[in-house]
Amino acid sequence: MTDKIGKKGKFEGFIKWIEVVGNKFPHPFWLFAILALLVMLLSYMLDGVSVTYMAAKAGEAPTETKATIVNLLSYDAIRTFLAGFVRTYVNFAPLGLILTMMLGIGLVEQTGMISALMRKTILGAPRWLVTAVIALVGINANLASDAGIIFTPVIAAAVYKALGRNPWVGIAVGYAAASGGFTANIFVAGTDALLSGITKSAIEGVPYIPADVPVHPLINYYFMVAATVILVVLTVYVTEKYTVKLLGDGTGTADAEELKKHTVTPAENRGLLYALLALAAYIGIIVLLTNPQESLFRAKDGSLLPSSPLLASVMPILFFLFFFVGIAYGYGAGVIKKGEDIPKLMSKGLIGSVGFMVVVLPASLFVELFRMSRFDTILSVKGAEMLKALNMGGIWVLLGFIILATFLNLFMMSGSAKWLILAPIFVPMFAQLNPPLSPALTQIAYRVGDSCTNIITPLSYYLPVVIGLLEQYKKEGDPEVGVGTVISMAMPYTIFYILGFTLLLVVWYFAGWDLGPGTPLLLPM
Numbered sequence: 001m002t003d004k005i006g007k008k009g010k011f012e013g014f015i016k017w018i019e020v021v022g023n024k025f026p027h028p029f030w031l032f033a034i035l036a037l038l039v040m041l042l043s044y045m046l047d048g049v050s051v052t053y054m055a056a057k058a059g060e061a062p063t064e065t066k067a068t069i070v071n072l073l074s075y076d077a078i079r080t081f082l083a084g085f086v087r088t089y090v091n092f093a094p095l096g097l098i099l100t101m102m103l104g105i106g107l108v109e110q111t112g113m114i115s116a117l118m119r120k121t122i123l124g125a126p127r128w129l130v131t132a133v134i135a136l137v138g139i140n141a142n143l144a145s146d147a148g149i150i151f152t153p154v155i156a157a158a159v160y161k162a163l164g165r166n167p168w169v170g171i172a173v174g175y176a177a178a179s180g181g182f183t184a185n186i187f188v189a190g191t192d193a194l195l196s197g198i199t200k201s202a203i204e205g206v207p208y209i210p211a212d213v214p215v216h217p218l219i220n221y222y223f224m225v226a227a228t229v230i231l232v233v234l235t236v237y238v239t240e241k242y243t244v245k246l247l248g249d250g251t252g253t254a255d256a257e258e259l260k261k262h263t264v265t266p267a268e269n270r271g272l273l274y275a276l277l278a279l280a281a282y283i284g285i286i287v288l289l290t291n292p293q294e295s296l297f298r299a300k301d302g303s304l305l306p307s308s309p310l311l312a313s314v315m316p317i318l319f320f321l322f323f324f325v326g327i328a329y330g331y332g333a334g335v336i337k338k339g340e341d342i343p344k345l346m347s348k349g350l351i352g353s354v355g356f357m358v359v360v361l362p363a364s365l366f367v368e369l370f371r372m373s374r375f376d377t378i379l380s381v382k383g384a385e386m387l388k389a390l391n392m393g394g395i396w397v398l399l400g401f402i403i404l405a406t407f408l409n410l411f412m413m414s415g416s417a418k419w420l421i422l423a424p425i426f427v428p429m430f431a432q433l434n435p436p437l438s439p440a441l442t443q444i445a446y447r448v449g450d451s452c453t454n455i456i457t458p459l460s461y462y463l464p465v466v467i468g469l470l471e472q473y474k475k476e477g478d479p480e481v482g483v484g485t486v487i488s489m490a491m492p493y494t495i496f497y498i499l500g501f502t503l504l505l506v507v508w509y510f511a512g513w514d515l516g517p518g519t520p521l522l523l524p525m
Contacts, residue, residue, distance in 0.1 A: 094197030104322030106349010138177025271333030278328035405449025
């Protein structure tokens with residue numbers, strides 16, 4: 001069946017078209033610089049254009065408010081922009097959130113804990129459960145940021161080969177789960193902090209969105225946990241019903257020597273034990289600080305939801321969780337021998353964030369100029385009026401937004417870059433619909449569309465890695481490996497991921513469940 005993968009036709013023509021169009025996109029740094037200049041030019045051309053809308057404040061009746069486009073090329077606007085240049089960058093919400101998160105996660109990653117935990121989980125699974133475990137590990141591999149997308153198919157191929165199965169199937173499972181399921185997770189990852197930070201920046205100063213609306217890294221957590229389960233089931237189903245039949249599956253015996261190469265060492269096992277004990281102790285302390293009615297993390301009335309010091313402290317709580325667990329593993333595994341090793345490992349963990357720090361400069365300036373010009377309000381009011389005129393219900397708007405995010409993801413891989421462009425427009429716009437959609441709901445619709453097509457775009461940064469893996473395990477008689485090979489293997493996963501993810505959101509919407517702690521689907525009317 002593998003010879004079918006190499007055949008050319010309309011599908012490969014479509015893939016080539018995506019590649020050509022996508023390659024014409026500039027680097028995200030220059031993309032945001034161009035967008036910033038475009039906003040300035042449009043503000044000059046549309047100077048004076050205005051809209052009126054009903055804005056409400058807490059405890060007050062709605063009042064008619066007028067928003068007028070500000071000419072960003074005027075002396076006053078330029079002076080304001082230049083005076084706040086540095087402040088705009090350093091105060092950009094996603095920057096602080098992602099750096100804080102990566103300091104903690106980076107320590108866990110650099111000590112080798114994530115690698116050891118993944119290998120122990122996969123290698124310890126019974127043969128019949130291997131595909132499900134690889135899927136679960138791959139989906140949650142975003143805890144290690146992009147490194148998980150490389151690590152998971154590499155380990156999966158080795159494990160499948162050692163078990164006497166076709167390593168190409170393992171590569172397909174690992175790549176699909178880690179890349180296509182990138183946004184789902186059981187653990188809170190850097191992605192959650194980054195996207196919620198962008199969402200928070202998109203609602204700043206928007207008068208019709210309540211100032212106390214929940215926006216924190218856990219606003220999508222309940223949905224993400226449920227999505228993880230759904231994606232694991234779908235990954236196993238697609239693998240057994242399509243991938244195995246397409247690629248064939250080995251029937252050889254397990255290779256004990258090959259498995260031994262990836263076995264967790266005694267030192268790593270000791271590190272994992274120390275990490276588990278640290279995790280239990282840390283959770284116990286948080287529970288003690290939350291349980292009494294007058295405790296540190298309770299609100300003045302003793303409640304935890306919808307708002308409380310506990311939710312307001314999510315970021316530092318997560319940081320110290322990764323910090324202490326990472327240190328415990330490091331000492332147990334012998335990676336950390338003295339106190340000086342800890343900041344060194346944390347510094348290495350930040351290396352992967354350097355590119356993001358560079359792109360954030362023009363991105364933060366673009367968002368600030370967009371807000372200063374009042375385009376955010378103008379577009380959201382006009383867009384909301386158009387959607388209301390079309391009489392599109394909330395779920396249909398969300399489905400349309402998912403399709404848009406899915407399509408854009410074929411050409412622009414960076415999820416944060418796309419959200420930086422879309423959030424200032426769609427978060428305020430959807431908040432004006434009837435019923436008004438919460439920022440958390442708009443964000444989750446974006447996340448659904450953003451991840452599923454990661455594995456079928458020829459612009460993926462990790463495509464060469466997967467092609468190299470396939471070449472490494474290529475057998476005599478197999479077709480030549482190329483972009484079309486990978487995308488053909490990945491397409492069934494993408495289709496089922498989109499359908500499963502979207503159906504889950506539809507069910508969630510009509511059930512009216514909270515998306516995360518204290519984060520309802522809709523804003524108060």
